[in-house]
Amino acid sequence: MASLLKNWLPAFTKSARDNSLLWRLLRDSIPEHKNRYLLAVMAMIVVALTTASTAWLMGEIVDSMNDADNRARVYWVAAAVALTFMFKGLASFAQAVLMARAGNRIVAEKQTTLYNRLLKQGVGFFSTTESSDILMRVTNSAQRARSVIDVIVTSVVRDSLTLIGLIAVMVYQQPVLSLVSLVVGPVAMFGVQKILARVREVMKQELKSIAEIIKVVQETATGVRVIKTFSLEGVMSDRMDQAVRNVEKRNNKIVRLENATAPLMDTITGLAIASVVVLSSVSLFGGQPASPGQLMSFVTAFLMAYEPAKRLMRMRVTIEHGMAGVRMMFELLDKPITLLEAENPVELPDGPGHVKFDKVGFSYTDGKSIIRDMTLDFPAGKTTALVGPSGGGKSTILNLILRLYDPQEGTIQIDGVDIKTASFASLREKISYVGQDTFLFSNTVAENIRIARPDATDEEVVEAARVAHADEFIRDLPNGYETKIGENGAFLSGGQRQRLAIARAVLKEAPILVLDEATSALDANSEALVKSALERVTEGRTTIVVAHRLSTVIHADQICYLEDGRVVERGTRDELLAKGEKFKDLYEMQLLD
Template sequence: MAKAPKQEYKSPHLQRFKYTQDQAIEKQFNWKQMGRMLQYVKPYSKRLLPAAIIAMLVSTIVRLIVPVLIGKVAIDLAIKGEDPNLLIQLVVGISILYVLSFVGNTLRIRWVNILGQNVIYDLRKHLFSHVQRLSHKFFDNRSAGSILVRIMNDINSLQELFTNGIINLLMDVVTLIGIIVILLVLSPKLALAIMIILPIMFFISTKLRRNIRRSWQDVRIQQSRLNSHLNESIQGIRITQSFSQENENTEYFDGVNSDNFESWRNATKKSAMFRPFVEMSNAVGTVILISYGAFLIINGQITVGTFVTFSTFLGMFWEPISRLGQMYNQLLMAMAASERIFEFLDEEPNVEERKDAIELKDMKGHIDFDHVRFSYDEDRVALHDISLEIKQGQTVALVGHTGSGKSTIANLISRFYDPTNGSVKIDGHDLRDVKLNSVRQQISVVLQDTFIFSGTIMENIRFGRPDATDEEVIESAKVVGADDFIQRLANGYETEVEERGNILSAGERQLLSFARALLADPKILILDEATSSIDTETEVKIQEALNRLLKGRTAIIIAHRLSTIRDSDNIIVLEHGRILEQGNHSELMELKGEYFDLVKTQFQMLDAM
């Protein structure tokens, strides 16, 4: 196989693809972790697993009995004693045993595949459900591609282990033990002579374990990086093409692809050492059998039938050992994958729900920030000692330069993060004392970067409230002015929007997100730069709809377009995580401070256009 050329990362700006969170996990190989994986087999241990084991035992016992019958009965008794009737009976008996073995193997393969697919289904479902419950901080530090690799590729790596590996392991162990017992019974001297190679084989194989395991871990890491780059490249293809960066992107992909190729080549090269080593051991065992076995026959210590039985079992003896070597490689791959899976499963949400958390029913929407300090990490303080009150039904606008802390305040209200110090309260309840779902089900958020799911227009709007009727969905769309463009689509509300709503304009996607949020009938509505993708004419329509909609609801509006927040009850001006000014539009304009400067600058920019 030709070696792929090694590519270097020549472009400095492409270093952004080097993910630091997806590193090798250095843990000792232990059976405790294997036991943890096998917990997913437990639900099927009463029916499928015992049935598969019984079927395996039937076929294995037949394999062990037949060589003994051929050597000790066919050769030593029937042929040597010239007894054709015994030979005929033996042929019929062996035929029946092989039919029994065929049935056992068929059932074993069927049942273990059903068992394995169920285990993989449960594990993937568990991992996906767990990842969905993790806090925003978890996703801040990881690319979508690396998460995708763990849910798909790493779990797929366990498929062979659960569908065939476990039962095959048991079958090979039973076969090996059975052969050893039979050989020791037939001739202890010859059996011990053949098995003298086993300690040497065990010693050398243990030396290879750490290197093989680490190399398969590296394969997983390189696959994760490759998937991360692919995910980002495909999503950013329009930007890549607009800047004519296809060649640089391809050059970087060659480098990542080459690393992936090298990791696989290295892992398979080390794993491939097992098979030749077993073959060499088999050759040594054959030499011992022929030389020492012939000596024992000449001296009358064993019969020809015993020698033939030994010869048959010798091939069978090294076969399970060889498969156990391959199984060990498979186990190492599965262990490397499971470590990465359990790393995610062991991840605890940063925003935890207390066991005694209360249900916040019938939220009023009164919000208090009490000396709140928040930092995303030790070196990045986003909010400094923020204290503010947002009364029920008020519309409050947050303004300020990028990085001033506006979105952080919105995230704390939805409890996507917990404050580092101080407390955030709704209706007098500290959010840390309230059940998460009871808070978030009564808050709707519309983001600047709206996300539209694959499916129909109707399904996307209904995402805000799955039990809503078609009439309620349509009414929500009418309120925000989305009904007009929806009706112009070929299939109206049943139009498929494709991945990320590609058939819709940015403004249309934003209108859908408005309808989705409003359908949820929230007590608190957060608009985070929600009108940035909408043209001025559409913005006027939305503003009229919002004026009707926001009555009786608490609203937090984050906007750079200051024209959209003039009618807000309170405008809070933020700078570097601190409150500089607050008041309504008229009060802040009279103050002639930071807000006055922002408004003046924005109008000057509009006049210059």
């Protein structure tokens, strides 16, 4: 079937690139579901044959009614009509079910493939791609791909064969009238060509408007406090109204364009039928006038050919409608992976967690250097604090250790192994992370802690919560550890969410702990509890802390003051204070005041 469809592809779109994408879509989708599609094709063939037979039988019905004394013929025609419609109904049912099942499976597979592709992307991809655009591509484009496949398969098989069968009946019954009826067909094709150019541009704009609707809804859900506080309801309502109106406007355009072939086809059909009526009353080329049955069979076949012919005329418009989604889908699938695992990755050894930067240089996509020729040692089992002004590269260092980005220069080693050569699994197993913006899943408390180690027992989960000073408030929740905490922990306070994040780090038992402003957004009471939890968690672990509040890191084994992507001071608190430079200024500004 794929070979048959490939031969048809050049007629489907005006763009060579779109033809290539169509062939790729069919090649990737149909072979895996060939059994269902083959059965659906067989059902379509039955539908096409029974549709042509219906037109043929109309002539037999009329002639048998004029020959009522021939009972055998009447019974034969009646039985043929009943069987024809029965087989057509069963075949139509089978075709619809098989196509739907294959199409639904393709949608599910495409969405899964798209999502898995997203999971392989690095953080840099998500930093430069709007989430509304991603949602549009994952949800809408898979549905559009399925609609394109359905249109192609049904048009190539059912509509084409049905039209061929009906034309054969017409030609057999009335060759001359058939020629007159079909000579005007090419006129319709000219009209369809004019419509296609408009469809593509309208579809591009429609998908952008749908993405804007998704964006507005997302921003409303996540920023509702800001919207309420600054009385932005009117602004957001206007944005949504504009986006919805744009989608409505373009949907109306698409409907108009898709149905523009209808008046063209209706006009051609009317003219053809009028010609048939006139010509049937005279004998052509001196031949015998047609019998009533022949004329009825011809007219029935002609009228029944109208619908498949109209669908075939609209096919390219419908495909162009869906191709916008197909292009979006393959654009996402073909996006280069921004962070690749080594071709033959090694497993990190069971070492103490010694982290080392060796002449590391890094910049984001804008090319501005964030880290410059940095050589820095994070001793195993010790706490290293990174402090300094914003933009100095502190959070970037953590991102590089977590391998959310790769440096352009130098190497980052853990226990003597370059993390670029390590497997993602062994690297992630080696590191725990607690950030300022704690992310929690819309699940139970227990499951949010257990994601650190899915095989952990209930007792281990509870013990991790105790270490993180979270057990007490968890037991006060309506269902304890089985309480659903809402989207991103909406039903918990900031301190409670942070302590759950620490409990995850405790449960993971990784030798390296990365803390990114873990207490900066907390009140004094919550900060005290979190600090107490962190003191227990960091004991004996290689801990790397980013902090603006020096009160949380003054007892660190090593403090590094970063500025403009470089380490300008390094040492213990007392050593840096004795040095009397930038750290001392920051210390006096924060603590002595």
